[in-house]
Amino acid sequence: MRRRSFLGATTALVAGGALASGAAAASATAAPAARGVRAGTWGAGAYGLAGVTFGGRTGRFIVRTSVGGTNPRVRLSNVAGAEPITVGPVHLGLHAGGGAVSPGTNRAVTFGGAATITIAAGAVVLGDAVDLTLPEQADLAISVHLGTPVANVTGHSIAAQRSYLSTDGDHGADESAAAFVTPISQWYLIDEVTVETGAAGGTVVCLGDSITDGVGSTSGTNRRWPDFLARRLLAAGGTFGPVGVVNAGISGNRVLWDGASPNSQARLDRDVLSHPGVYAVVLVEGINDIASGKAASADDLLAAYRQIGERLSLHGIRFSCGTITPWLGSASYTDEKEAIREAVNTAVRAAGGVDFDLAVRDPANPKQLRAEFDSGGGVHLTGAGYQAMADAVDLALLDPALTSTSSMIGVAP
Incomplete structure (x- = not known):
């Protein structure tokens, strides 16, 4: 078998990691919980979308998992931003078709326990792990509310996937598709979903x-x-x-x-x-x-x-x-x-x-x-x-x- 295909000299796995939040580290004597291997189940290259303004409403972005797992985390990106932006609330659930979320699966995504997060210019932020099991090859609905409109928002222009924008306001907790009236073919702000595979x-x-x-x-x-x-x-x-x-x-x-x-x-x-x-x-x-x-x-x-x-x-x-x-x-x-x-x-x-x-x-x-x-x-x-x-x-x-x-x-x- 030929194994010269531009291979690196070593195959050590690069393990993902993060700093513990204050809540997770609250007890110095508590035994650490068993953790699975974390892997990317979905991602998209993020960059500035010239001429695209997003804000004052909620985007419900539809993405497909690759591998299944538990405790998903969502990453938001402001890598193309020239100034900080405040994002949230954010929700994650299983997609039920159109702009709808499968009943009982919509979960709030927090950031260090908070419903909103300010993302510095050029930075990304990680949401806390969500108590939800994601199947392999499943469609997810990630709902992101951005209160203040942002021009040339960071995102991904050609998604080959239909997503939805809501009427004015925060509709991320809605399971219904009623407020999500505008179809789009782009993703805004999201650029990664990871899971623990076990x-x-x-x-x-x-x-x-x-x-x-x-x-x-x-x-x-x-x-x-x-x-x-x-x-x-x-x-x-x-x-x-x-x-x-x-x-x-x-x-x-x-x-x-x-x-x-x-x-x-x-x-x-x-x-x-x-x-x-x-x-x-x-x-x-x-x-x-x-x-x-x-x-x-x-x-x-x-x-x-x-x-x-x-x-x-x-x-x-x-x-x-x-x-x-x-x-x-x-x-x-x-x-x-x-x-x-x-x-x-x-x-x-x-x-x-x-x-x-x-x-x-x-x-x-x-x-x-x-x-x-x-x-x-x-x-x-x-x-x-x-x-x-x-x-x-x-x-x-x-x-x-x-x-x-x-x-x-x-x-x-």
Whole structure:
């Protein structure tokens, strides 16, 4: 079995942790409660949403878990904010369809016991653990009230999922959908849900651009390639333990240059290393650098891949780099830019990387996607195409128990 796929030099699991709250540490003599392994069950890259103002009402944001578990915690983000914002109340429950919450499951999320929290500019905050069990592959409704409107709010623009905004006021405790009258396709302020899994496992992060974000898949169906990967890992069951998958894809994202969001190297700390239990990262990104002309050569991207891998290895996190999928049909396509993509892919293949390109390209014309995988425009895939990408990942490389001392990159500079 080939295990040179941009692997880190060690596989030590990075354990998530937090400072104890005053309430949790109130008794110096009390025996600590048994805790399970905490893993990310959902996540999204957060950045400033230009032109989007949110506040004076409640957002009910619908997300899908990957792994199941207990004691969920919600993270809120103000990473793009220029000033502090006060958020709350916040609620978490199981989604009942539309803007409704399943009766009896809606729980208040507190922050050190308080119903509201002020998030500093550029910061994130963690909610207290909620007494609720989340099933695997379950839809959640996270209701966030923001009293004062905030312009260019931190969030995630292309969710491939319908969420809802309420009429004026705080409606987070409502189980009914009556107040949630405005459908949206974005997430505001939320960027992570974690759970205790009760057994060894951890978190896999999928880092990338619109291909990872799931553009082209049908909204509300959870058919992004990380969704399919999560289901494969769950099906592997006892072989891997409970493994959560966090989708850190951002549409338009680049490896080398900022766009609407910071480049993937700049956001590595907040979108990968900040999640608990991360032991492996799978990257497929670079077409936006090539298409925009920001990557003048294959070496530009390969050097950046090496840096990402080096940084992850310092945290004991394995790195699997993927080949870049075809893009013939894009308005930005040129033969000169295509040559860069092909050179990058040659180097990644030589290092044993995940061959997403081979999995989805047209055998008759490898520069383009297979017709049934092209959602239109030559770049973004259909749900079937994203499933083919997930199927291309060798699950042995994502085994939490895997050990390797092989080269992290294996690509000549």
